[in-house]
Amino acid sequence: MAGIVTQELAELIITIDGPAGSGKSAVAGLLAQRLDVPHLDTGAMYRAVALKALQAGITAEKPDQKRLAELAGNLDLAFDWSTSPAKVLLDGKDVSNDIRRPEVTAIVYLAADNTLVRAELVRRQREIAAKTHGLVTEGRDQGTVVFPDADYKFYLDADIKERARRRFQELTRKGISADFPTLLADMHLRDQQDINRGVGALKLAAGAIVLDTTALNLQQVVDAMVKIIGSPRHG
Numbered sequence: 001m002a003g004i005v006t007q008e009l010a011e012l013i014i015t016i017d018g019p020a021g022s023g024k025s026a027v028a029g030l031l032a033q034r035l036d037v038p039h040l041d042t043g044a045m046y047r048a049v050a051l052k053a054l055q056a057g058i059t060a061e062k063p064d065q066k067r068l069a070e071l072a073g074n075l076d077l078a079f080d081w082s083t084s085p086a087k088v089l090l091d092g093k094d095v096s097n098d099i100r101r102p103e104v105t106a107i108v109y110l111a112a113d114n115t116l117v118r119a120e121l122v123r124r125q126r127e128i129a130a131k132t133h134g135l136v137t138e139g140r141d142q143g144t145v146v147f148p149d150a151d152y153k154f155y156l157d158a159d160i161k162e163r164a165r166r167r168f169q170e171l172t173r174k175g176i177s178a179d180f181p182t183l184l185a186d187m188h189l190r191d192q193q194d195i196n197r198g199v200g201a202l203k204l205a206a207g208a209i210v211l212d213t214t215a216l217n218l219q220q221v222v223d224a225m226v227k228i229i230g231s232p233r234h235g
């Protein structure tokens, strides 16, 4: 720990929103460690619904929205905070890797676009925050919809080419072959889906602090956040 944790800091709710590839997950994980609070990856919750949907035979061609909402309502989903990153448990099974599979990513918009699924996941996110003492939560709508009264709201952004480059590096590191132009096109598509979503669209929350991470590394971003959180309250 960086030695900045006081009782007051450990109780904070901090939201981090931003587009795919802006570094939210890595930043949120590290910031949460520094503050000694859990890190909630809300994208993982939408991905868990999408995985469950795949298992139930729901596809982009056969998007049964009613069934999708039912699946979300009955979802046996939990986080194991004892590891960093936290393990995602679906029906008691560790699905942390499964929810990142391309076929899940390809249909996750079905879950994210479904108003009833969103309402259920928002409810669960607030329930989690009520049980933890302090939380760093990341996604698309955390500062706008889920926790509009959060203590600190951050919006991470980065140039789209840089975000695609990060994704390319990440996949290459994992030994997965990737094609940069395809990744860039995919990033563009995901931006459009996130920005144009009817509910929970990606936008800047009132009072959010924007950090452009294009030229910053992970440590620099987290240091900038810690500096803001550790300094006298702005606004």
Ligand code: DC
Residues within 6 Å of the ligand: 020, 042, 043, 044, 046, 047, 108, 109, 112, 138, 139, 140, 141, 142, 190, 194, 200
């Ligand atoms: O951050 P991610 O790529 O793991 O998110 C997966 C999907 O879930 C993404 O397409 C956007 C959506 N999402 C959302 O709509 N709201 C959130 N709070 C988090 C993610």
